Amino acid sequence: MNETLKQRIVGATVITALAAIFVPMLFDDPVSEADNYTSELSLPQEPENDMQPLLDSIPKTANEVLSRPAPVQIDLQAETIKKAFYVATTGRPGPVVVDVPKDITDPAIKVPYHYPDKITMRSYQPTMKGHSGQIKRAVDLLLSAKKPMIYAGGGVVLGNASEELRTFVRHLGYPITSTLMALGAYPASDDLNIGMLGMHGTYESNMAMHDCDVLIAIGARFDDRVTGKIAEFCPDAQIIHIDIDPSSISKNITVDIPIVGDVGGVLQEMNHILTTGKKQTQKKDIEAWWKTINAWRSKECLSYDKNSDKIKPQAAIELVHELTNGDAYVTSDVGQHQMWAAQYYGFDKPNRWINSGGLGTMGFGLPAAMGVQLAYPEETVVCITGEGSIQMCIQELSTCLQYGLPIKIIALNNRYLGMVRQWQEFFYKERYSHSYMESLPDFVKLAESYGHVGIRIEDPADLRSGLEKAFALKDRLVFVDIVTDQTENVYPMIAAGMAHNEMHMSPHAKLPQDPERELS
Amino acid sequence: MRHIISILIENEAGALSRVVGLFSARAYNIESLTVAPTEDPSLSRITIVAIGTDRIIEQITKQLNKLVDVVKLLDLSEGPHIEREMVLVKVKAATMAQREDIKRLADIFRGHIIDVTTSTYTIELTGSGKKVDSFIEALAEHKILETVRSGVSGIARGEKILHV
Numbered sequence: 001m002n003e004t005l006k007q008r009i010v011g012a013t014v015i016t017a018l019a020a021i022f023v024p025m026l027f028d029d030p031v032s033e034a035d036n037y038t039s040e041l042s043l044p045q046e047p048e049n050d051m052q053p054l055l056d057s058i059p060k061t062a063n064e065v066l067s068r069p070a071p072v073q074i075d076l077q078a079e080t081i082k083k084a085f086y087v088a089t090t091g092r093p094g095p096v097v098v099d100v101p102k103d104i105t106d107p108a109i110k111v112p113y114h115y116p117d118k119i120t121m122r123s124y125q126p127t128m129k130g131h132s133g134q135i136k137r138a139v140d141l142l143l144s145a146k147k148p149m150i151y152a153g154g155g156v157v158l159g160n161a162s163e164e165l166r167t168f169v170r171h172l173g174y175p176i177t178s179t180l181m182a183l184g185a186y187p188a189s190d191d192l193n194i195g196m197l198g199m200h201g202t203y204e205s206n207m208a209m210h211d212c213d214v215l216i217a218i219g220a221r222f223d224d225r226v227t228g229k230i231a232e233f234c235p236d237a238q239i240i241h242i243d244i245d246p247s248s249i250s251k252n253i254t255v256d257i258p259i260v261g262d263v264g265g266v267l268q269e270m271n272h273i274l275t276t277g278k279k280q281t282q283k284k285d286i287e288a289w290w291k292t293i294n295a296w297r298s299k300e301c302l303s304y305d306k307n308s309d310k311i312k313p314q315a316a317i318e319l320v321h322e323l324t325n326g327d328a329y330v331t332s333d334v335g336q337h338q339m340w341a342a343q344y345y346g347f348d349k350p351n352r353w354i355n356s357g358g359l360g361t362m363g364f365g366l367p368a369a370m371g372v373q374l375a376y377p378e379e380t381v382v383c384i385t386g387e388g389s390i391q392m393c394i395q396e397l398s399t400c401l402q403y404g405l406p407i408k409i410i411a412l413n414n415r416y417l418g419m420v421r422q423w424q425e426f427f428y429k430e431r432y433s434h435s436y437m438e439s440l441p442d443f444v445k446l447a448e449s450y451g452h453v454g455i456r457i458e459d460p461a462d463l464r465s466g467l468e469k470a471f472a473l474k475d476r477l478v479f480v481d482i483v484t485d486q487t488e489n490v491y492p493m494i495a496a497g498m499a500h501n502e503m504h505m506s507p508h509a510k511l512p513q514d515p516e517r518e519l520s
Numbered sequence: 521m522r523h524i525i526s527i528l529i530e531n532e533a534g535a536l537s538r539v540v541g542l543f544s545a546r547a548y549n550i551e552s553l554t555v556a557p558t559e560d561p562s563l564s565r566i567t568i569v570a571i572g573t574d575r576i577i578e579q580i581t582k583q584l585n586k587l588v589d590v591v592k593l594l595d596l597s598e599g600p601h602i603e604r605e606m607v608l609v610k611v612k613a614a615t616m617a618q619r620e621d622i623k624r625l626a627d628i629f630r631g632h633i634i635d636v637t638t639s640t641y642t643i644e645l646t647g648s649g650k651k652v653d654s655f656i657e658a659l660a661e662h663k664i665l666e667t668v669r670s671g672v673s674g675i676a677r678g679e680k681i682l683h684v
Contacts, residue, residue, distance in 0.1 A: 122591050123530055249582075
């Protein structure tokens with residue numbers, strides 16, 4: 001990712017991160033569990049108004065520039081800004097808050113200052129290079145595996161290690177699964193990719209996780225949405241974990257071979273050993289493993305009803321993929337639409353999927369799309385959202401007009417907070433409490449009143465023409481309000497706290513039910 | 521298990537609050553915490569006594585290390601170390617018998633009486649946390665008016681040091 005984009009995205013993320021405190025979270029995902037960006041930096045002085053508790057609770061660092069400008073202090077401020085960018089973009093990247101008191105912006109005060117080119121901080125020195133001995137052990141273990149699994153996380157994307165990952169996976173020929181945050185790090189269309197894992201992961205990925213004997217986690221943090229029941233997570237596997245953040249290692253799952261370092265560098269070193277070493281993979285066992293996996297695959301867990309007289313959200317996402325040649329920058333909010341986008345868009349490139357992940361922030365999609373569109377004015381930016389999520393930051397439609405951001409908003413409108421409704425259907429005896437929306441605005445009129453284009457699609461027959469029309473309007477923001485099937489659920493689903501091999505399957509997934517039995 | 525964690529941290533406003541915030545946000549228990557600047561005025565040293573399983577302590581040390589203000593960290597309980605805590609106890613000493621008994625106890629524990637009134641003694645005592653506990657227990661039959669414990673300070677034995 002280039003530096004400018006990084007800085008812009010960091011900017012956008014700070015705002016959303018702050019918003020995240022006030023915006024209602026996805027009900028079942030407390031912020032403290034997310035643990036994304038919780039380290040902080042010092043505050044040189046008491047802030048004017050007490051913003052600190054708010055700041056402390058989210059960003060990677062909170063930092064305040066000194067007030068009362070004097071030459072020395074201005075230099076300190078310049079250093080603080082430098083530090084802020086340094087901390088935000090290195091190690092495990094994350095937002096930094098710099099709180100600048102108003103008095104230092106006084107134009108009457110002019111003082112010379114020096115903006116440092118380079119900065120070193122004795123208290124912040126992320127480990128970049130992985131331990132060679134550990135890397136060798138890891139490669140040996142990988143080559144001895146009979147049922148290996150590669151589990152890639154968002155760190156691969158953040159670490160720009162997608163190329164290294166591709167070389168690594170193709171050299172080994174092992175199955176790869178990825179987390180929500182890693183979509184695109186390895187091409188979805190590649191045969192070795194068996195799809196996302198976890199709560200709404202594919203049947204084959206979750207079954208393979210459960211049965212594997214060696215697991216390598218690359219830049220992933222074993223989030224609860226990925227692990228499910230900790231006690232039954234990869235019960236037979238020896239686990240290798242590469243991560244730049246030592247506190248991620250053995251936090252939720254105890255690992256056998258930890259490697260602290262930048263994923264790109266570590267993968268390069270592994271690739272070097274793999275290409276120059278003599279040892280080979282266990283070809284026969286791997287073939288048998290693929291046979292098992294392909295049997296799971298034949299269940300086609302992502303099948304859905306294609307003959308429905310209602311618009312199926314999955315079909316809408318697949319069509320968005322087709323019309324954007326799978327090459328759009330896609331942002332999303334939180335909920336069913338997010339999971340469908342993850343499952344059906346099929347990302348082939350990294351940095352194409354911009355998501356709040358574990359922070360679970362409804363309202364993230366539109367501001368994030370704005371940041372991306374600003375960074376890439378010529379590219380297609382799609383915000384896949386729901387009628388609930390989009391209303392969290394709907395006022396940004398005004399900013400979009402002001403800056404001429406031709407984002408395509410695809411709202412999958414099912415008149416429900418769909419993921420909440422789905423949980424209430426599955427786990428709360430269909431007691432639909434506060435998840436229905438009977439008071440929705442007319443989104444077409446709303447978009448028009450903000451000076452944009454609004455399109456409403458209600459009939460499956462109009463889906464293609466409506467979306468084509470939206471994407472043809474290259475220089476306008478188009479709000480596409482797609483009225484989808486209210487009853488559709490996200491499948492497969494592992495209920496919270498269950499094991500990987502205990503999935504709710506779509507009624508449209510294919511028989512045979514038990515590929516294990518079929519194989520034997 | 522009880523662990524004594526020593527931390528060198530940037531001596532800046534807010535640094536301590538981040539350390540403490542980390543404990544409260546993650547619901548880790550702190551038994552005691554002491555903090556003061558070191559011989560290098562840009563650094564403070566914090567000693568934290570925390571109780572938890574190895575897994576929790578490992579997470580605590582990793583999370584503390586992750587704080588941008590934290591320069592160095594050492595779990596003293598991993599090796600031989602010395603811990604000291606100071607206590608100030610104000611105790612009722614009105615009768616002759618009370619005064620003699622308290623004086624004797626203070627001597628046995630190598631404490632010092634540092635303030636005297638007609639009805640009270642104030643005793644200063646330094647030692648390990650356990651010694652301080654025993655002293656307070658020994659005073660049980662007297663009326664303790666106030667105790668002030670400093671919390672534990674610790675240092676590694678031998679040549680091992682915690683430095684930048």
